[in-house]
Amino acid sequence: MTATGGCLCGTVTFECDELGAAGYCHCEDCRRCTGSAFNVSVRCAASGFRILSGEPASFTKSGDSGCELTRYFCQSCGSPLFTSSLRDPAVIYVKAGVLDDPETVRPALQAWTRSKVVWANIPSDIESFEEGRGSTA
């Protein structure tokens, strides 16, 4: 089922054919990128992801895994929107918070828990990885 989303100011909107696995990430870069305790991202095939309006800005930096990540955000309102990875260019990681229907997301794991802050609020009954998620999902 097609999912839609967009930034806070409405300039950038997108749709993706099908949402895949979702998870929390506590790494420092995700914290700074969202300004919050953690990032919640959802996998989507790049071939099924389309920008419908606007042109997001981007910033590229290597994450804790050593992999180079490009983070896309709205240059008018700052909303973080999605991330792409050189390691897996066929996948887009959509920021769950900008989906129009947040109820479609069901995070199944959390990553980089060794970096989480003491004030993070996370469910206690989902799978956890101290570093990357490995080959899961």
Next chain:
Amino acid sequence: MTAVSGQCLCGAFRFTVEGPLENVRLCHCDFCRRGNGSAYSANCRVPVERFSVVRDDSALRHFESSPGARRHFCGTCGSPVFAKVDGDPDHIRIRLGTLDREAAAEIVAHVWVGSKASRDLISDDLPQFDERAA
């Protein structure tokens, strides 16, 4: 007085905050969810005199999400760093995610939980408010 430091993702904007980080509300409203891309915004309201800019490469931009409320973010890397409200000029609302990891904060409540996503399970004992905190 103890100071903690923070910065955006790319480091173009760096700051320090003095004193305790108290009365932090985790806001689940739609603006904070979209503005941060995550489950909630972790906001700490501090007096402006306790907030000091260490580095500013003129990258900051802002968006007025509601009248008189401006969300400031880095135009280079997108990090949301703080917000200012016209009706409350003596305070600044910093985003806790931009602080260095060692910073400790007193979280007191979840607010606007009526807007939260069902995936966003709240498993602590903090007070919850459908809208603003009482």
